[in-house]
Amino acid sequence: xxxxxxxxxxxxxxxxxxxxKRNYIFNTIRKHFECFGFQPIETPTFENSETLMGKYGEExxxxxxxxxxxxxxxxxxxxxxxxxxxxxxxTNSAETITLEQRIELxxxxxxxxxxxxxxxxxxxxxxYVVQHQNEIEFPFKRYQIQPVWRADNPQKxxxxxxxxxxxxxxxxxxxxxxxxxxxxxDAVFTDLGxxxxxxxxxxxxxxxxxxxxxxxxxxxxxxxxxxxKLDKIGEEGVKNEMLGKxxxxxxIQKVQPLFGFNGTIAEKIEQLSSLLASSQEGLKxxxxxxxxxxxxxxxxxxxxxxxxxxxxxxxxxxxxxxxFEVAAPAGVAMGSIGGGGRYDDLTGIFGLKNMSGxxxxxxxxxxxxxxxxxxxxxxxxxxxxxxxxxxxxETEARYAxxxxxxxxxxxxxxxxxxxxxxxxxxxxxxxxxxxxxxVIVGGEEVENxxxxxxxxxxxxxxxxxxxxxLKLLK
Amino acid sequence: xxxxxxxxxxxxxxxxxxxxKRNYIFNTIRKHFECFGFQPIETPTFENSETLMGKYGEExxxxxxxxxxxxxxxxxxxxxxxxxxxxxxxTNSAETITLEQRIELxxxxxxxxxxxxxxxxxxxxxxYVVQHQNEIEFPFKRYQIQPVWRADNPQKxxxxxxxxxxxxxxxxxxxxxxxxxxxxxDAVFTDLGxxxxxxxxxxxxxxxxxxxxxxxxxxxxxxxxxxxKLDKIGEEGVKNEMLGKxxxxxxIQKVQPLFGFNGTIAEKIEQLSSLLASSQEGLKxxxxxxxxxxxxxxxxxxxxxxxxxxxxxxxxxxxxxxxFEVAAPAGVAMGSIGGGGRYDDLTGIFGLKNMSGxxxxxxxxxxxxxxxxxxxxxxxxxxxxxxxxxxxxETEARYAxxxxxxxxxxxxxxxxxxxxxxxxxxxxxxxxxxxxxxVIVGGEEVENxxxxxxxxxxxxxxxxxxxxxLKLLK
Numbered sequence: 026x027x028x029x030x031x032x033x034x035x036x037x038x039x040x041x042x043x044x045x046k047r048n049y050i051f052n053t054i055r056k057h058f059e060c061f062g063f064q065p066i067e068t069p070t071f072e073n074s075e076t077l078m079g080k081y082g083e084e085x086x087x088x089x090x091x092x093x094x095x096x097x098x099x100x101x102x103x104x105x106x107x108x109x110x111x112x113x114x115x116t117n118s119a120e121t122i123t124l125e126q127r128i129e130l131x132x133x134x135x136x137x138x139x140x141x142x143x144x145x146x147x148x149x150x151x152x153y154v155v156q157h158q159n160e161i162e163f164p165f166k167r168y169q170i171q172p173v174w175r176a177d178n179p180q181k182x183x184x185x186x187x188x189x190x191x192x193x194x195x196x197x198x199x200x201x202x203x204x205x206x207x208x209x210x211d212a213v214f215t216d217l218g219x220x221x222x223x224x225x226x227x228x229x230x231x232x233x234x235x236x237x238x239x240x241x242x243x244x245x246x247x248x249x250x251x252x253x254k255l256d257k258i259g260e261e262g263v264k265n266e267m268l269g270k271x272x273x274x275x276x277i278q279k280v281q282p283l284f285g286f287n288g289t290i291a292e293k294i295e296q297l298s299s300l301l302a303s304s305q306e307g308l309k310x311x312x313x314x315x316x317x318x319x320x321x322x323x324x325x326x327x328x329x330x331x332x333x334x335x336x337x338x339x340x341x342x343x344x345x346x347x348x349f350e351v352a353a354p355a356g357v358a359m360g361s362i363g364g365g366g367r368y369d370d371l372t373g374i375f376g377l378k379n380m381s382g383x384x385x386x387x388x389x390x391x392x393x394x395x396x397x398x399x400x401x402x403x404x405x406x407x408x409x410x411x412x413x414x415x416x417x418x419e420t421e422a423r424y425a426x427x428x429x430x431x432x433x434x435x436x437x438x439x440x441x442x443x444x445x446x447x448x449x450x451x452x453x454x455x456x457x458x459x460x461x462x463x464v465i466v467g468g469e470e471v472e473n474x475x476x477x478x479x480x481x482x483x484x485x486x487x488x489x490x491x492x493x494x495l496k497l498l499k
Numbered sequence: 500x501x502x503x504x505x506x507x508x509x510x511x512x513x514x515x516x517x518x519x520k521r522n523y524i525f526n527t528i529r530k531h532f533e534c535f536g537f538q539p540i541e542t543p544t545f546e547n548s549e550t551l552m553g554k555y556g557e558e559x560x561x562x563x564x565x566x567x568x569x570x571x572x573x574x575x576x577x578x579x580x581x582x583x584x585x586x587x588x589x590t591n592s593a594e595t596i597t598l599e600q601r602i603e604l605x606x607x608x609x610x611x612x613x614x615x616x617x618x619x620x621x622x623x624x625x626x627y628v629v630q631h632q633n634e635i636e637f638p639f640k641r642y643q644i645q646p647v648w649r650a651d652n653p654q655k656x657x658x659x660x661x662x663x664x665x666x667x668x669x670x671x672x673x674x675x676x677x678x679x680x681x682x683x684x685d686a687v688f689t690d691l692g693x694x695x696x697x698x699x700x701x702x703x704x705x706x707x708x709x710x711x712x713x714x715x716x717x718x719x720x721x722x723x724x725x726x727x728k729l730d731k732i733g734e735e736g737v738k739n740e741m742l743g744k745x746x747x748x749x750x751i752q753k754v755q756p757l758f759g760f761n762g763t764i765a766e767k768i769e770q771l772s773s774l775l776a777s778s779q780e781g782l783k784x785x786x787x788x789x790x791x792x793x794x795x796x797x798x799x800x801x802x803x804x805x806x807x808x809x810x811x812x813x814x815x816x817x818x819x820x821x822x823f824e825v826a827a828p829a830g831v832a833m834g835s836i837g838g839g840g841r842y843d844d845l846t847g848i849f850g851l852k853n854m855s856g857x858x859x860x861x862x863x864x865x866x867x868x869x870x871x872x873x874x875x876x877x878x879x880x881x882x883x884x885x886x887x888x889x890x891x892x893e894t895e896a897r898y899a900x901x902x903x904x905x906x907x908x909x910x911x912x913x914x915x916x917x918x919x920x921x922x923x924x925x926x927x928x929x930x931x932x933x934x935x936x937x938v939i940v941g942g943e944e945v946e947n948x949x950x951x952x953x954x955x956x957x958x959x960x961x962x963x964x965x966x967x968x969l970k971l972l973k
Contacts, residue, residue, distance in 0.1 A: 030550055030626045030849045033614050036543035038627055040634065041641070044539040060907050062884045062914030065518040069510035069660055070544065070616075070646065071564075076504055090545075091567040093612050095650040096593030097604060119570030130571060138567050140507050142544075152504045153512055160514065162931045164917055167515070172544065176569040186543055199917035201896060208904060320897060324904050375504045410536045422675060423794060430682060430798050433534050440536030443638055443673035457636045 035177070035185025042407045047188075047393060049406045050217065051170055054190050054387055057212045061205060063168040063192045068149040070172075071140040078141070080148045080374060082342075088176045090142040091134060098137040142174040146191045147371075147384075154195055155375040163196030163380075182390065193384030195371055203317045203347045203367065204324070206385045210351055210363060211329040213387065218401040220328035221354035222362070227337035228314050229344045229366070231297060234307015235283075235335070238300065239276035246338060248272060252283060253336040260284050283335060290318045293333045313346060345369040349385055353395050362391045411498050412462035412478070413455045414441040415448060424471045425464070428491060437498045439464075455481060462498065509651070509659025516881045521662075521867060523880045524691065525644055528664050528861055531686045535679060537642040537666045542623040544646075545614040552615070554622045554848060556816075562650045564616040565608060572611040616648040620665045621845075621858075628669055629849035637670030656864060667858030669845055677791045677821045677841065678798070680859045684825055684837060685803040687861065692875040694802035695828035696836070701811035702788050703818045703840070705771060708781015709757075709809070712774065713750035720812060722746060726757060727810040734758050757809060764792045767807045787820060819843040823859055827869050836865045885972050886936035886952070887929045888915040889922060898945045899938070902965060911972045913938075929955060936972065 032038060039047065055065075071092055078086055114126055122130070143149055146169045154161065170190045179185055192209065194202045207224055214222045232249070236242040247270040251263050258266070263284070267277055282296045294315050301307030314333065321331050329351075337348050346367030353359040365385030372380040396402055414425040425441050432439045442451045455463050465477040465486075476494045479486035489497065506512060513521065529539075545566055552560055588600055596604070617623055620643045628635065644664045653659055666683065668676045681698055688696045706723070710716040721744040725737050732740070737758070741751055756770050768789050775781030788807065795805050803825075811822050820841030827833040839859030846854040870876055888899040899915050906913045916925045929937050939951040939960070950968045953960035963971065 030630050031547065032543050032550075032626075032630075033545060033547055036545065038543070038631065039541040040631070041538035041540060044541050048539075057907075060910065060912050062887075062912065064515035064883060065522075066515060067513040067518055069506050069512070070648070071507060071510065071660075073505065073507055076506075087569070090569070092616075093565040093567050093608065095561070095564070097588055097591065097596050097600075098608075099588040099604065100592050101589050114571060114573040115575050117571065118574050122571050126571075130573065134567065134572075142566075152506075156504050156506075157512065157514070162928055166914070174544070186545075194917070197917040199890075201890075201900065201915060201917045204900065205915075208907075212907065320900065323897065324901050327908070409538060416673075416675075423797065426675065426678065426794070427798050433531075433682075433686065434801070436534065438534050438536065440640070441675060441679075443668070443671040443675050454636055 033185070035179035035183075037184065037186070041409075045407045046397070046402050047389065049402065050389060050392055050396065051188075051190070053216050054213055055168070055170065057209060057216065058168040058192050060212070061166075061192070061209050063166045066150070066153060066167050066169055067171060068143065068146075068153055068169070071142050072149060072152065074135065074139055074141045076152050077144055077148060078135075081144060085144060089144050090174045090176055091138040092140040092142070093138055094140075101136060143171070144175060145173050146171060146189045146386075147193075148374075150191070150193060151372045152375055154380065155372050155377045158377060164194050164199075164202075165196055166192070166194045168192040182394070184390065188389045190387040190389060191384055192386075193371075193382050195380050195382040198381045200313060200316045200347075201320075202383050203313075204320045206349065206365065206383065207317070207321050207329075207331060208324070208326065210349075210385065211326040214329055214351070215327040217392070217396055219354060219392070219395060219399070221330065222328075223330045223332050223352045223354075225332050225334040225337050225350045225352065226314065226317065227334055227348045228310035229341065229346055229348060230306045230310025231301065231314065231335060232310075232338055232341070234301040234304035234310055235280060237304040237307060238279050239272060241272060241276060244270060244272050246341070249336045249338040255284065286335060290322070290331065290333045293335075294318065297335070310346075317347065339364055340366055340368075343368045347383065353391075354399075357395050357398060359391055359395055361388065362395060363387050407459075409458055410438045410440045410460050412437075412439045412464050413451075413458070413460045414439065414464045414466060415451045416442045416445045417465075417467050418445050421466050421468065421471055425466045428464075428466075428476065428494070431491070432495060432498060435495060435499060437495070439498065452481075464494070507659070509653035509657075511658065511660070515883075519881045520871070520876050521863065523876065524863060524866055524870065525662075525664070527690050528687055529642070529644065531683060531690065532642040532666050534686070535640075535666070535683050537640045540624070540627060540641050540643055541645060542617065542620075542627055542643070545616050546623060546626065548609065548613055548615045550626050551618055551622060552609075555618055559618060563618050564648045564650055565612040566614040566616070567612055568614075575610060617645070618649060619647050620645060620663045620860075621667075622848075624665070624667060625846045626849055628854065629846050629851045632851060638668050638673075639670055640666070640668045642666040656868070658864065662863045664861040664863060665858055666860075667845075667856050669854050669856040672855045674787060674790045674821075675794075676857050677787075678794045680823065680839065680857065681791070681795050681803075681805060682798070682800065684823075684859065685800040688803060688825070689801040691866070691870055693828060693866070693869060693873070695804065696802075697804045697806050697826040697828075699806050699808040699811050699824045699826065700788065700791065701808055701822045702784035703815065703820055703822060704780045704784025705775065705788065705809060706784075706812060706815070708775040708778035708784055709754060711778040711781060712753050713746060715746060715750060718744060718746050720815070723810045723812040729758065760809060764796070764805065764807045767809075768792070771809070784820075791821065813838055814840055814842075817842045821857065827865075828873075831869050831872060833865055833869055835862065836869060837861050881933075883932055884912045884914045884934050886911075886913045886938050887925075887932075887934045888913065888938045888940060889925045890916045890919045891939075891941050892919050895940050895942065895945055899940045902938075902940075902950065902968070905965070906969060906972060909969060909973060911969070913972065926955075938968070 077089055172186055172188050174186050210224050232245055236245040251266040255263050264277055282300050294311060297311045301311060337350055339348060344366035348366040349364055350361045351363035353362050363386060367383035369381045371382035414429060416422050429439050429441055461481055463479045463481055470477055475488045477486055477488045551563055646660055646662050648660050684698050706719055710719040725740040729737050738751055756774050768785060771785045811824055813822060818840035822840040823838055824835045825837035827836050837860060841857035843855045845856035888903060890896050903913050903915055935955055937953045937955055944951055949962045951960055951962045
């Protein structure tokens, strides 16, 4: 193979410094997950296709990576017909394929592929809960930090392989969970030094209430998308867009208070109460929001801000209560760095009814970019060995290795340059690796049972005993 | 879906306790990898098929999991013919397929699949080194802890998804690396409490030397397999097996010393020196072994034993120098729990010549079983929350949540039972979760600003201030 090797599009290699920084974020998230009583689980990289297919809509099904069956995957005891149009399928790209051909292709796919890569962590978690329901104590607070795969078109910041970090509770409808999840976001981002994130909260029931009041459930997305532009295009602009989308003048009038929707959370809640007075579901949503926001405020957050945002409308297909989204601190241009919500029927798809769940997710890649941009990675995160022992030949190397072995049992990260190369080359290696100290052990040091340690930044050096060396490096 | 969901054969779900125990082993290995100067990298879960195919032999190619192309995978601009025997392939299982059909099937497979799951960590590492050669300082000491996938038939202890933990150095032929890798095994297993493992060492060049001496390179495997049975079937038995495999009486005579091959490593090395006197390569192997074993002995190991084992013949297709294998402590019936060796041309397959590498691997699943069997997992590994606050209603819960928030900022793992359930049920939950303390905050505690903490094992309880509570739980 003459060509320089490469990796599939949308995937990444991670260098030592990148792994160290990513692990720093993972470890911070993991620490707080555990502090809040969440327990880790892990599920297989691939699931049976039937577990995943049909759970993410038609678009999702298309984006799931499928694994070819092993052996002769064309073999079929049941003599299912091959696609009659298989020859034609060769001439039509994915874009020009007919509906009939797509159906045949899907049937053929499911014949030659029975496993697929994890697309998110939620469906495997639901499958886990149902499969292991007799071993689990409910409410079950689980966290899961694993990669997922999507055959999306890769773009800046969007990959085909990426990690999700999820914490969910199932088996309790208590709103204290929502309170804790807000605190959990606050704890993690404060610990990462990412102070001043905004945790936006909304409630699916409030959105349903608004739809009820404007008399148009099908226009809810158009409505929130338009309302979200209030800052940019002003009240008139928003109203014109709404009218353009077929929302009536009368309906807009009914929710007029949303155009001047600001003030404290308490004030917003009061406005919502009167606005949604005619919607029972809407009022239920207001009550839930009130409980969560009041308790979060009373217990207090470390550095994050909680904000009620009625335009927050993510995950409308599955969220049934609270909806969360986290925005990076002001001044950092970045989409949401976290999101979540409550879904009342997590495990119903696998036959276990009445299992309410609520959870949040941390977007590792974006958090990484923000922490990097703000220079918040501690320097120690990427530190390699504390010292490198230079190699002056076999006898000296053996003397060095004895010291190294002792230092390592004390937990000190040290290494020896493995070859008796030119000293300049060895110093250069230490420099490029970012190792702060070099230890020089030539014939004289061996004879006197000493070590010459050189600070590579200041070029200062001193000759010391082993005990002094240990003290310096520890 | 009425049927209880399941996972693909050969894969596993990991429960909270299992994840905790696995992470304990991973973290121990990672700690020592880093202490020895190894740096982490991570590579994508799937590679381009051409990166993996042909690197693991015909058997390996078959066991690689292939990912179906996205979209219309049958589409082909270049109008490559479909297998003419595609209809026949439906009637032949993988076992009865003809060679011609297999070739057609492979061609078809490579048309509809261009990516494949990582099969080991060595080939992706080689690919990484070549692709990133200009960013890497050599010698490059890297470690990698990631899962790999093989379409093997699952058996007891053999899975289709499992982790590998590898540490390798590339870009140096120094034998000090081998010395360090022996010390690294010793450090990890000592830290895991797995004292008394045997690190077996051999050298590919010694095996080549033996083959040279017996005049039959092609019989080397037969020879070592037979010799390995010496303990079980005795000298006569071994010799008969060798004769049966076509190794001549004369050849056996030449290596007679191997039948009484015991004593100290120094004695064994002396025996090998005279036995392999006529083989230049064999003597080179003896010299290498001598350097490694003498230096390991002089620097000392913490608890492991190093043993020279001339029957150790793993990885003969790629190892060119030292060969390692680790056996569990005496009394534990378990195959090797680690292995490795030196390979002189790691990156040649990707066009970068003269890049010698040496590395070792830790077998997580087997180490887990041994640590479990010997009861060596520290109890703290699986500990969940330190205390659970019982839920007596909204006012009390708010009071509890304030204490919980403060305890968590002090790093104490605590949680609250989310629902106002019957107290018996809440205690039962704490018990099943293995949480050691319950904190009771009823109306009286709230009024007096106190907390009643109950040790769930001894049933002792006391009412304390927040400061005392923190002290007790920290």
